[in-house]
Amino acid sequence: MQEELAKSYNPKETEADIYSLWEKSGAFKPIASDVSVVPFVICIPPPNVTGSLHMGHALNNTIQDILIRRARMKQIPTLWIPGTDHAGIATQNVVEKKLAKEGKTRQELGREEFEKEIWQWVDEKGHIIIDQLKKMGCSCDWSRQRFTMDEGYTEAVKTAFKHYYDKGWIYQGERVINWCVRCQTSLSDIEVEYIEQPAKLYYFKYDNDFPISIATTRPETKLGDTGVAVNPKDKRYAEYIDKTFTVNFAGVKREIRVIGDRNVDMTFGTGAVGVTPAHSLVDYEMAEKNGLDIVKVINQYGKMTKEAGQYEGLKAKEAREKIVEWLKEENLLEKEEDITNNLSVCYRCNREIEPQPSKQWFLKMSELIKPALEAIKNDEIKITPDRWKKVYIDWMDNIRDWCISRQIWWGHTIPIEGETDVLDTWFSSALWPFATLGWPAGQSPLGGASKDVIASQQAKQSCDDKLNDLSYFYPTTILSTARDINMLWVVRMIFSGLELMKEKPFSQVYIHPTVFNKEGKRMSKSLGTGVDPLLLIDKYGADATRFGLMYINTGTQDLKFDEAAILAAQKFANKVWNIARFTMMQIDNMVIASNSEAISNNDWIAASPSASRNDKLAPKTEADKQILSRLNEVIKSTDENLDNFRFGQAAHDLYDFVWHDFADIYIEASKNQVDTPELKENTLYILLYTLKTTLKLLHPFMPFVTEKIWQNLKENGLVNEEQLITAHWPK
RNA sequence: GGGUGGCUAGCUCAAUGGUAGAGCAUCUCGUUUACAUCGAGGAGGUUACAGGUUCGAAUCCUGUGCUACCCACCA
Numbered sequence: 001m002q003e004e005l006a007k008s009y010n011p012k013e014t015e016a017d018i019y020s021l022w023e024k025s026g027a028f029k030p031i032a033s034d035v036s037v038v039p040f041v042i043c044i045p046p047p048n049v050t051g052s053l054h055m056g057h058a059l060n061n062t063i064q065d066i067l068i069r070r071a072r073m074k075q076i077p078t079l080w081i082p083g084t085d086h087a088g089i090a091t092q093n094v095v096e097k098k099l100a101k102e103g104k105t106r107q108e109l110g111r112e113e114f115e116k117e118i119w120q121w122v123d124e125k126g127h128i129i130i131d132q133l134k135k136m137g138c139s140c141d142w143s144r145q146r147f148t149m150d151e152g153y154t155e156a157v158k159t160a161f162k163h164y165y166d167k168g169w170i171y172q173g174e175r176v177i178n179w180c181v182r183c184q185t186s187l188s189d190i191e192v193e194y195i196e197q198p199a200k201l202y203y204f205k206y207d208n209d210f211p212i213s214i215a216t217t218r219p220e221t222k223l224g225d226t227g228v229a230v231n232p233k234d235k236r237y238a239e240y241i242d243k244t245f246t247v248n249f250a251g252v253k254r255e256i257r258v259i260g261d262r263n264v265d266m267t268f269g270t271g272a273v274g275v276t277p278a279h280s281l282v283d284y285e286m287a288e289k290n291g292l293d294i295v296k297v298i299n300q301y302g303k304m305t306k307e308a309g310q311y312e313g314l315k316a317k318e319a320r321e322k323i324v325e326w327l328k329e330e331n332l333l334e335k336e337e338d339i340t341n342n343l344s345v346c347y348r349c350n351r352e353i354e355p356q357p358s359k360q361w362f363l364k365m366s367e368l369i370k371p372a373l374e375a376i377k378n379d380e381i382k383i384t385p386d387r388w389k390k391v392y393i394d395w396m397d398n399i400r401d402w403c404i405s406r407q408i409w410w411g412h413t414i415p416i417e418g419e420t421d422v423l424d425t426w427f428s429s430a431l432w433p434f435a436t437l438g439w440p441a442g443q444s445p446l447g448g449a450s451k452d453v454i455a456s457q458q459a460k461q462s463c464d465d466k467l468n469d470l471s472y473f474y475p476t477t478i479l480s481t482a483r484d485i486n487m488l489w490v491v492r493m494i495f496s497g498l499e500l501m502k503e504k505p506f507s508q509v510y511i512h513p514t515v516f517n518k519e520g521k522r523m524s525k526s527l528g529t530g531v532d533p534l535l536l537i538d539k540y541g542a543d544a545t546r547f548g549l550m551y552i553n554t555g556t557q558d559l560k561f562d563e564a565a566i567l568a569a570q571k572f573a574n575k576v577w578n579i580a581r582f583t584m585m586q587i588d589n590m591v592i593a594s595n596s597e598a599i600s601n602n603d604w605i606a607a608s609p610s611a612s613r614n615d616k617l618a619p620k621t622e623a624d625k626q627i628l629s630r631l632n633e634v635i636k637s638t639d640e641n642l643d644n645f646r647f648g649q650a651a652h653d654l655y656d657f658v659w660h661d662f663a664d665i666y667i668e669a670s671k672n673q674v675d676t677p678e679l680k681e682n683t684l685y686i687l688l689y690t691l692k693t694t695l696k697l698l699h700p701f702m703p704f705v706t707e708k709i710w711q712n713l714k715e716n717g718l719v720n721e722e723q724l725i726t727a728h729w730p731k
Numbered sequence: 732g733g734g735u736g737g738c739u740a741g742c743u744c745a746a747u748g749g750u751a752g753a754g755c756a757u758c759u760c761g762u763u764u765a766c767a768u769c770g771a772g773g774a775g776g777u778u779a780c781a782g783g784u785u786c787g788a789a790u791c792c793u794g795u796g797c798u799a800c801c802c803a804c805c806a
Contacts, residue, residue, distance in 0.1 A: 568755070
């Protein structure tokens with residue numbers, strides 16, 4: 001006798017139970033029944049350990065879970081490796097904020113205590129994001145979960161560093177770098193962001209005897225000028241090039257040489273640039289070329305140095321005001337102009353960057369980037385959508401050496417004697433696709449043996465100890481990521497993999513759309529423009545959240561998030577539920593009505609459609625023919641769409657098929673057919689077959705409701721396969 | 732300054748050079764026991780603009796406008 005299905009689908013009563021059913025059954029672990037089969041592998045982009053789930057995560061992890069679940073149902077050995085990133089500056093900032101609330105600073109605690117404090121924080125809060133991924137339904141192999149600062153990973157980082165060092169690609173140098181005054185650390189070029197904002201452009205001369213006027217938004221830095229650059233073609237200034245003047249600017253005496261530089265824009269300002277080698281990356285390069293002195297007038301705390309004379313000790317902005325006052329008093333200020341300026345800020349704390357000369361570690365890029373560039377150019381690593389290929393190539397063509405040292409306390413300490421600096425977080429993230437699989441230990445045939453790959457007896461005999469994660473699962477299959485970390489992360493994984501593994505880390509990069517809010521603005525917690533996916537899951541269910549996101553994910557265009565899509569998906573989940581309910585009620589009626597032993601056993605109906613059962617699938621009416629033909633079409637289109645990352649199209653096709661072809665047309669027709677004795681059995685069979693196939697196709701998108709229905713079918717003897725998550729994908 | 736997208740129904744978005752569609756919203760009708768989280772039907776469009784190619788253009792080409800983002804950082 002059948003258990004009655006509730007009238008509508010209730011996600012809250014379902015999701016946790018279904019998830020633990022999967023976990024307990026070991027369904028998330030790869031099954032390598034035949035190790036000659038190429039596995040399907042995705043490394044999760046590791047969320048920051050401090051993180052909590054946002055819409056970008058929700059979108060990207062739904063995408064990955066769909067690909068993973070489909071591959072698993074195709075019976076391919078499938079692995080999704082999860083983990084978190086220690087996220088150097090971000091995590092340090094979070095814990096510092098927490099300390100600040102307690103009235104403490106990290107300096108008071110000291111480095112060792114502070115690190116302990118962070119580890120404690122990671123232990124307490126690090127699982128939050130992982131739990132949230134589970135709520136989404138992500139079918140990661142949690143037994144392989146990694147952290148970019150766990151023991152093995154630290155080994156990987158050291159090995160990589162040593163490798164580069166031995167190659168002579170790591171060097172230390174005094175350079176002008178991007179310095180965050182708040183975080184008290186250097187940043188790489190791509191960790192600097194720019195904010196457009198109104199600024200004042202001041203036109204003035206250093207003193208009355210200097211022949212050229214300059215223009216600047218930062219008069220306080222002009223205390224450190226040692227040159228003035230003009231365009232060599234500029235007739236106004238040609239006569240001064242290579243001449244040196246002694247100026248007395250706001251009480252500070254300097255030698256200023258006029259230099260010619262083609263990059264100077266003759267139309268901007270006065271066409272002459274005061275060169276401040278110590279506090280501008282561009283000026284530093286000009287100074288190096290021309291042998292100008294480097295004078296540091298602002299220190300690492302953003303305050304004026306002794307070199308700033310009477311302004312010593314003032315904050316840069318205070319000094320700016322005083323200098324403008326002085327210029328006015330001396331009648332040197334010619335003009336103030338309102339302009340829009342790009343202010344450079346730290347990507348972690350949004351505070352103004354203060355370029356500084358500083359001793360840092362760099363990784364030489366010229367050799368490393370070559371094979372990576374080749375791999376992108378010849379499509380060995382394919383990028384989808386392909387318009388990003390050009391962006392990658394342009395960036396790689398113009399790459400600069402990577403500043404890999406950071407002056408923070410949370411991270412991998414640079415392995416060299418006496419070093420207190422740590423490595424850029426992205427140095428360790430760059431190793432993710434192979435470090436997670438056991439590198440460097442996995443390089444030895446016996447090391448890192450993968451104990452929990454569920455291997456068949458036969459496979460065990462044939463490959464035995466040689467089976468290890470690194471050799472079997474590397475290279476991975478697809479990397480799915482947001483576009484804002486293309487350069488920070490993806491390119492660096494590519495050159496790291498090609499150098500250290502001698503093989504690309506993945507064959508496909510899928511760059512998913514960015515989720516904006518309905519106004520087209522970036523979703524941001526601090527701006528209050530975000531939508532919390534956990535609230536959506538709470539309100540509509542995980543399946544609805546997933547399906548709704550995919551329904552509006554056209555694959556190429558950024559999407560403006562509309563909650564209506566999630567609502568529609570919730571109704572859709574309920575529709576699927578009720579299709580199942582209808583089908584089961586019909587079968588139940590038949591069983592009750594029938595005396596046939598075969599039918600009451602349900603044997604005939606439980607079997608998977610196979611050659612021997614094809615007679616049951618013989619379409620007898622126009623409606624029968626139509627639904628089976630449409631079903632075959634949607635099987636085909638779902639596969640094609642997913643092969644090409646067309647998640648939105650796949651969702652639309654499934655939605656239309658289920659709602660209109662299956663429910664509106666076939667189920668309505670079936671109501672008459674089951675009342676016709678000679679059609680009854682056949683109709684029920686087609687109903688059940690269509691339902692089972694539909695559940696399989698929908699499972700990657702809506703894993704919970706489909707599995708729940710499957711379990712109900714199983715209890716009633718209507719399916720053979722234990723779990724939908726591992727059932728055979730339809731062909 | 733260089734680059735990449737986008738502009739289609741009230742809103743969010745689809746559409747392989749061949750009758751412009753969906754969801755939500757709206758209107759009419761329906762107490763059909765799978766689902767009212769439903770069903771049947773309607774209305775809603777000079778596809779940003781201007782040219783061009785074509786038998787035929789939302790789609791291809793040229794240009795313009797608006798908009799978003801990326802790279803460079805301009806002092």
